[in-house]
Amino acid sequence: MQPASFGGVVLPWSSLCSLRAGLGVARVVEPADPAALLAVIASCPQPPRVLGRGTNIVGSDDDGLVALRLPARGDFAAITPLGDGRFEVGAGLSLTRLLAILAKEGFGGGAALSGIPGTLGGALAMNAGALGQEIAANVLAMLGFDCRTGRKWLWAEGAGGWGYRTSPVPPEVVVTRATLHFARVEAEEELARISAERVRRQKVTPAGFSAGSVFRNPAPELPAGRLLEQAGCKGMREGVFAVSAEHANWIVNGSGDPGAAADCRRLADRMAAAVGRNAGVTLHGEWRWMA
Numbered sequence: 417m418q419p420a421s422f423g424g425v426v427l428p429w430s431s432l433c434s435l436r437a438g439l440g441v442a443r444v445v446e447p448a449d450p451a452a453l454l455a456v457i458a459s460c461p462q463p464p465r466v467l468g469r470g471t472n473i474v475g476s477d478d479d480g481l482v483a484l485r486l487p488a489r490g491d492f493a494a495i496t497p498l499g500d501g502r503f504e505v506g507a508g509l510s511l512t513r514l515l516a517i518l519a520k521e522g523f524g525g526g527a528a529l530s531g532i533p534g535t536l537g538g539a540l541a542m543n544a545g546a547l548g549q550e551i552a553a554n555v556l557a558m559l560g561f562d563c564r565t566g567r568k569w570l571w572a573e574g575a576g577g578w579g580y581r582t583s584p585v586p587p588e589v590v591v592t593r594a595t596l597h598f599a600r601v602e603a604e605e606e607l608a609r610i611s612a613e614r615v616r617r618q619k620v621t622p623a624g625f626s627a628g629s630v631f632r633n634p635a636p637e638l639p640a641g642r643l644l645e646q647a648g649c650k651g652m653r654e655g656v657f658a659v660s661a662e663h664a665n666w667i668v669n670g671s672g673d674p675g676a677a678a679d680c681r682r683l684a685d686r687m688a689a690a691v692g693r694n695a696g697v698t699l700h701g702e703w704r705w706m707a
């Protein structure tokens with residue numbers, strides 16, 4: 417890839433996503449503040465792809481994309497208390513870190529979300545959730561920029577757009593900060609709930625490099641994992657990727673070697689097709705594919 421006027425570093429997609437998927441390279445830019453971010457958008461020949469920590473994406477097998485990532489420090493990771501349990505938070509901050517910091521200050525109620533890897537920005541874009549809780553319940557406002565035009569994008573409470581793993585954040589928008597609210601809690605108790613959640617996750621998370629659940633649950637009482645298991649998907653394999661023997665809705669890269677996004681796509685398609693044949697149910701993916 418040619419050097420770009422807006423800088424950045426060229427990195428393999430496999431190093432940018434937790435699944436180690438994608439054989440191409442991307443130019444990764446990490447603007448330090450909103451002014452630098454707008455300069456990137458203005459000089460980038462194509463709208464950059466927004467990236468968090470890559471825990472819910474599959475990279476690309478092609479070269480040439482520009483990935484915009486908010487750094488987990490400075491302006492984009494700041495926490496500003498606004499009073500009454502409200503905080504303005506930079507979208508580059510890790511969600512786990514945010515909830516741990518707030519718990520120490522006696523604010524919480526979101527321990528169920530505390531083990532979800534990735535950034536606040538990623539959680540907002542995916543409406544990340546666990547154990548019946550979703551980040552949407554904590555969001556009062558979001559501010560970002562349209563990566564095509566540089567125009568400001570705003571969302572305020574009441575504007576709606578949230579659903580199960582869907583959010584009002586359009587794919588072309590980078591959220592830079594959000595106003596969240598949290599309940600007053602007893603710090604020690606909240607920290608204990610966060611520790612318990614960490615232990616629970618260690619027990620249920622399949623071994624290997626992964627990107628979370630592959631498919632959304634068709635209904636709360638119809639988990640995708642059960643449908644995939646009944647359709648005989650456990651052990652299916654494409655390249656370095658396999659359906660986990662521990663959880664049929666989980667693709668793992670056991671070796672951590674870079675794998676082709678095309679292999680990953682083929683495996684996910686085979687899984688969905690198997691469920692379609694076996695149960696007549698159409699599964700919808702959770703992951704975001706970069707190409």
Ligand SMILES: Cc1cc2nc3c(=O)[nH]c(=O)nc-3n(C[C@H](O)[C@H](O)[C@H](O)COP(=O)(O)OP(=O)(O)OC[C@H]3O[C@@H](n4cnc5c(N)ncnc54)[C@H](O)[C@@H]3O)c2cc1C
Nearest residue numbers: 468469470471472534535537538539541544545591628704
């Ligand atoms: C081991 C493991 C466990 C997981 N458990 C859960 C779980 O329990 N519940 C759950 O919901 N998810 C889970 N996930 C999936 C994933 O962690 C979440 O979706 C997470 O919120 C993604 O954050 P990220 O920063 O990694 O985003 P990325 O994966 O980098 O990006 C995901 C999407 O968010 C967009 N995005 C990222 N940052 C921004 C931003 N600043 N502005 C606008 N858009 C942005 C990207 O464009 C992309 O479309 C798990 C993943 C793993 C690997």
